[in-house]
Amino acid sequence: MDEHGAAPNLREDHDRGLELLKYLIIGVIFGIVFVKAEIISWFRIQEMFRLQSFHMYGVIGSAVVTGMISVQLIKRLNIKTIHGEKILIPDKVFKKGQIIGGFIFGLGWAITGACPGPLFAQIGSGYTVVLVTLISALAGTWVYGKFADKLPN
Numbered sequence: 001m002d003e004h005g006a007a008p009n010l011r012e013d014h015d016r017g018l019e020l021l022k023y024l025i026i027g028v029i030f031g032i033v034f035v036k037a038e039i040i041s042w043f044r045i046q047e048m049f050r051l052q053s054f055h056m057y058g059v060i061g062s063a064v065v066t067g068m069i070s071v072q073l074i075k076r077l078n079i080k081t082i083h084g085e086k087i088l089i090p091d092k093v094f095k096k097g098q099i100i101g102g103f104i105f106g107l108g109w110a111i112t113g114a115c116p117g118p119l120f121a122q123i124g125s126g127y128t129v130v131l132v133t134l135i136s137a138l139a140g141t142w143v144y145g146k147f148a149d150k151l152p153n
Contacts, residue, residue, distance in 0.1 A: 031121035040118035040125060049110040101144075108136065 038044050039059055048056035073079065074087050081087060109115045112133045119137065122130040 027120070031118075031124055034118045034121040035125055040122045040127075042127070045109070045115075108133070 034040050037059065038055070044053065044055055047053035071089060075089065079087060105115075112130070116137055119130060119134055123134065
């Protein structure tokens with residue numbers, strides 16, 4: 001693991017060229033599901049933040065439950081990758097900045113109606129104004145990466 005708690009991939013070989021096509025196909029399918037489920041809808045996101053609809057809370061809640069069950073199954077059954085590698089899930093370390101960062105993230109999500117999950121699906125659906133959100137997300141990620149070691153715990 002590195003100093004940020006990320007577990008490196010143990011595989012020595014990496015996907016190249018056409019092998020990366022599988023990730024593009026999965027991403028496109030994921031985007032289509034987001035569009036059909038109305039997860040990328042600015043209106044649905046605003047409904048959620050105004051507490052007017054359960055739709056997005058149901059989607060997010062089911063994703064959290066699915067993730068929790070998946071992680072527990074991986075840990076308890078010692079599930080390995082398709083290449084036979086052990087899956088390492090490091091313990092999370094709480095930092096005070098996560099509260100502030102989460103608040104800023106949620107505020108930006110509420111104002112723009114876009115979060116990183118459906119961001120590319122929104123752009124692909126023609127919501128080009130979301131490019132502002134993409135640029136902001138990239139800038140925020142760069143700033144965090146640049147100064148992560150200087151931030152208080």
